[in-house]
Amino acid sequence: MHCNFFKDKIALITGSSRGIGSAIARKFATQGADIIVNFRKSGGKSQEQGELLCKDIRDMGRRAFLIQADIAVKESVKEMFHEIDEKLGRLDFLILNAAKAPFKPLEKLPERELRQLVETNYLGNIFCVQAALPLLEKSAGKIVFISSLGSRFYNPAYPLGTMKAAMESAVRDLAESLSIKKISVNGICGGIVKTDSFKVLRQYWEELDQIPDELFVEPDEIADAVVFLCDPASRGIQGQMIVVDRGLSNRLYRPFLKADKKQELSY
Ligand SMILES: NC(=O)c1ccc[n+]([C@@H]2O[C@H](COP(=O)([O-])OP(=O)(O)OC[C@H]3O[C@@H](n4cnc5c(N)ncnc54)[C@H](OP(=O)(O)O)[C@@H]3O)[C@@H](O)[C@H]2O)c1
Structure with a gap:
């Protein structure tokens, strides 16, 4: 990583x-960046956790700003970027991380949920890109989209995968059209991470328990790859998805072997 590159730069993570x-x-803050934490639901756990996170970041000596905005609502996105422009007048990194979708087979999604799926996970990301452009253009900024293996492999009851696939295509499209503005666009395709959504996923995906622990990705491993894509060290990468899955997708045709078996079969 480039020494001091992130110092005083500003990252928004949806x-x-x-x-x-x-x-x-947290990872951007440890690298010296100031952080905009975005959350959706006011007055609940999300806001509480956002406030605690901002406090931690300030304790690291960085600036932290908490902004409520629902990315699925264009007006709300516009207000968020207006606030960023007014308060900070700068944005270097836009990390498209927010996602929300029911765990249901696509063919069973009622119209309301189908619309929410597209509004949050496709339109919401594009609204953010559009609204961020004037600021990113000034900083020759970077956009990183957080995708998942569901974009390319079947996951039971995971309609979000279809939106991830659409966004991966949007990454390639935007990378080309925004290169003239010196804005780089890439993404991370994450394996399985044990976050809040994992608890729900487990209810629909019995085989998940057969996956050995060492194939689960830590949030910090995704974060390292995101920061890498914002660092000048990744300047040659444009319009790409980097898979961070500890090799899970590479094992499609290999059973999940116990450690002793693996030893026996190693060649
Ligand atoms: N967990 C995995 O296994 C995994 C693997 C690969 C990739 N990913 C991707 O990584 C990202 C983060 O996943 P996660 O597991 O950390 O998710 P999570 O625990 O469910 O958190 C999602 C976050 O997105 C926010 N959000 C949802 N809808 C929003 C909206 N309309 N506007 C603004 N914020 C909104 C939520 O805020 P509220 O609480 O306020 O709704 C929450 O803070 C997602 O894009 C996910 O698809 C996850």
Whole structure:
């Protein structure tokens, strides 16, 4: 990593009061960046966790700003970026992390949930990109989208995968069209991470318990890869998804072997 590159730069991580987003926020702060923590639901656990996260970041000696905004609502996104412009006048890194979707088979989603799926996980991300452009253009900033293996492999009851696939395509599209503005666009395709959403996923995906512990990704591992994509060391990477899954997707045709078996079969 480049020494002091992140110092006094500003990162916005959508949906970052908990889970992977909060690990990304902490990682940027340890690198010296100031952080905008975004959350959706006011007055509840999300806001509480966002306030605690901001306190931790300030204790690290960085500036932290907590902004409520629902990315699925264009007006709300516009207000968030207006506030960022007014208060800070700068944005270097836009990390598209927020996501929300029911765990149900696609064919069983009622219209309301289908619309929410698209509004939060596709439109919401594009609204953020559009609203961030004037600031990112000034800083020759970076956009990093957080995707998942569901974008390319079947996961039971995971309609979010279809939106992840659409966004991975949007990453390639935006990378090309924004390169003229010197804005880089890439993504991280994460394996399985034990966050709040994992508890729900377990109810629908029995085989999850057969996956050995060493194949679960830590939020911090995703965060390291995100920061790498914002560092000048990654300057040659444009319009790409980096898979951070501890090799899980590489094992499609290999059974999950216990450690002793693995030893026997190693060649
Ligand atoms: N967990 C995994 O196994 C895994 C694997 C690969 C990739 N990912 C991806 O990594 C990202 C984070 O996942 P996670 O597991 O940390 O998720 P999570 O624990 O469910 O947290 C999601 C965050 O997004 C926020 N959010 C949801 N809808 C929003 C909206 N409309 N506007 C603003 N914020 C919103 C939530 O805020 P509220 O609480 O206020 O709703 C929450 O803070 C997601 O994009 C996910 O798809 C996850």
